[in-house]
Amino acid sequence: MNVFYEEEGTFKVGAILADNTTSLQVEAPHGKRAKIKAASVLLRFNAPSLSEFMDLAQKTAEDLDPNFLWECCESEEEFASDALAEEYFGHTATPEEAAAVLIRLHSAPMYFYKKGRGRYKAAPPKALEAALAGQEKRRRQAEQQTRYVQLLNEFTLPEEFKPLLLNLLYRPDKNSLEWKALETACAASKLSASRLLEKCGAIPSTHDYHLNRFLMEHFPEGIDFGALDTSELSDPADLPIADVTPFSIDDVTTTEIDDAFSVTPLTLGSFRIGVHIAVPTLGVAPDSPLDAVAAQRLSTVYLPGSKITMLPEAVIQHYTLCENQLRPALSMYLDVADDFTVFATSSRLEQIRVAANLRHDTLEEHFNEYALAAGNVDHPFGKELLALWNFALKMEAVRGKTNDSNNERIDYCFNVTDDHITICPRRRGSPIDKVVSELMIYVNAEWGKQLADSGVAGIYRSQGGGKVRISTSPAPHQGLGVSQYAWISSPMRRYVDFINQRQLVALLRGETPPYTRESESLQQYMRSFESAYEVYGDFQRNMERYWCLRWLLQENVSTTGAQVIRENLVKLDCLPLVARVPSLPEVPSETNVEIEISNIDLLELTFTAKFLRKVQT
Structure with missing residues (x-):
């Protein structure tokens, strides 16, 4: 006697060797013996033989139309398979028909x-x-996926991929047909998704x-500011107009001009420096819509040839210190003796009219080490620049940074015009850099002190110990040599x-500052800014690396x-580019x-560097 039985979802046949009522000892057609439960047996038969039975049953099953069988089941009740077999045949x-x-x-x-x-x-x-x-x-999806894979293997982009490219490259839906096809093609070609x-x-x-x-x-929603209303920007009507002649110093690409300087002679060789x-x-x-977008962006993002501003262009144009325009300013005035020590400071809100927006590329021709060595800066603002230079030297000495090694470091200016890159080295610590940085360090330290002394919260x-920290508590900045330092400029x-600045303006106007040191929003802004600033900096360095590689290709550099x-x-x-040289x-x-x-x-932003020789200097 033979049995047709089910085991783990698979149908099998075997010859009975022993029948123990609740279990059977059976032998498969290929000779393997097994113990099965009697409850697993679906039918018993003597003929045909074991080897023929499954072949006949499978062949008969292939001829059965499941749709027709389903139509034969008129009742919604359960049915026995042998009853359906009898009705069908x-x-x-x-036995082989019942098994089929x-x-x-x-x-x-x-x-x-x-x-x-x-x-x-x-x-x-x-x-x-x-x-x-x-x-x-x-079935259709499988056919579609097969077609996608075939096209990708031929390095042809399926038309359906075009609207999905950004997601496929950066944020793929790994359950989508397109990604599965791309993954299959990548495995076959041994290429990454981006390379393929x-x-x-x-x-x-x-x-x-x-x-x-x-x-x-x-910026998943794009870099545009949308429908933000900037038409009602208004400034206090009580701001006096300063009787000074300020000028700004910036790179030629700068549009967010947020600082300017003035020098006004006083008596007995003293003078007043204004930082505006x-x-x-x-x-x-x-908490206004404009504030919300600035708080979301947290910083302007810079990259060679472009930038993503923190504030909308209309706000920038309303407040940027462009020449010959009356603009509100937060000013600090430093009364400086003839030995360039500060004997008094004052801060105020006012309006200024910048006389000139000086740019590095043209100013450096006149304001440089050679002109300073000769004691004569041949420029319309030559006297003012010379005074600021001597003041900067004094402030640098006061901070204990006279021999600052950073002054020997090289910065690089990237200029992209019509996809052509120019990279110019520029030594850090040039007279322009020193004047601007020393004045900014002074006002950021002094305004930070004013906030702390007044009990007004600030960031x-x-x-200390080589680590830079950001907090709501003032503490020494050893790298700069100041007792406290708050970014305000x-x-x-x-x-x-x-x-x-918002806190400082409230202090100067006698108003309640928007934030206290315990404000959750202040803590959140501080943490978010630190994270975003790091991300933006990494992105800027990444894009600078890209343009360095572009420059090497553009200039056909093979050895350097x-x-x-x-x-x-x-x-x-001549490039801010580092590389590993295994050789x-x-x-x-x-x-x-x-x-x-x-x-x-x-x-991939990579290249191969091979050692050729040492260069004697």
Whole structure:
């Protein structure tokens, strides 16, 4: 006697070796013996043979139409498979016919629900219709996915991928057909998703690839300000007009001009230095829509050739200290003796009319080390610049930073015009840099002290043990050599400065400051700013690296000088670009070497550097 039984969802046959009522010892056609439960047996038969039985049953099952079988089940009640087999074949079903019906019922779960051993129930019409529709959908999707993979393997971008490119590149839905097809094609080609899409022509601009990644994550709603109302910006009517002649000093690309300077002679060789800061906080009320967008952005984002401003252009134009325009300003006046020591300070809100917006590229021709050595700055503001220079030297000495090593560091200016990059080195600590930085350090430290002394909350930057911290408590900044330091001088570019200026303006006007030290919003802004500022800085450095690589390609540079930083890390000459050189021999730091540049990859922002030789200096 043979049995047809079910084991773990699979139909099997075997010859009975021993029948123990509740269990059977059976032998499979290939000779393997097994113990099965009697309850697993679906039918018993003597013929045909074991080897023929399954073949006949499978072949018969393939000829059975599940849809027709389903139509044969008129009742919504459960039914036995052998009863359906008898109705279908029109006679008492043979063992192989009964097995065929069981196999077919079991293989069509959309049509028949299993209810027990050999018992089933026909699916309701609506449920079957939905299941069949789902099956058809999956079939079409499988065909679609196969077509996608085939096109991608041929480095052809499917038309359906075009509106989904940003998501596929930066934020893929890993359950989507498109991503599954892309993943399959990547595995076959051994390429990353971005590299494969690039080969398909989906990344026409490597610059935009990196920019869009940043925007997708940090500006998902775009960089436009939308329908913000900036038409009602208004400033206090009681602001006096200052009797000074201020001028600003900025890079040629700067539009957010938030500081200017003036020098007014006093008696007996003394003079008054004015540091004038733009005051956008006068027109942007706390918790207003304009304030909300500034608090969301937290800082202007800079990258070579472009920027994403913290404030809308209309607000910037209303408050930027452009020449020949009357603008509100938060001014600090320093009364300076003839030995350049400060003997009095005062702060006030007023209006100023900037006489000139001086730019680095043209000012540096007149205001430089050579002119200062000669004691004559040939410029319309030459006397003022010379006075500011001597004051800056005095303040630098007071801070104990006369031999500041930062003055020997090199900064780089990036200028992108019509996709052409120019990178110019510029030594940090030039007369222009020193004048501006010393005046900013002075007012940020002094205004921070005024906030602290008045018990008004502010956000401070401190440094100790080599670590920079940001907090609401004033503390020494060892790197700058000041007792406290609060960013206040760039309110159009940094939200921390904006908050501190708002507090200081309230103090000067005798109003209640918007924030206390315990304000949850102040703590939240501080934490968010620190995080955003780090992210924006990383992005700026990433884009500067991109343009450095573009410059190497543009100038067709294959070999260049470099200086060893440590171990196999070098910095390229004339570029803010560092690289690992695996072939670099063991040489001391600051050794000058020549390296070979190859395999520049603008997508991955990588290149290969090979050691050529040491350069004698």
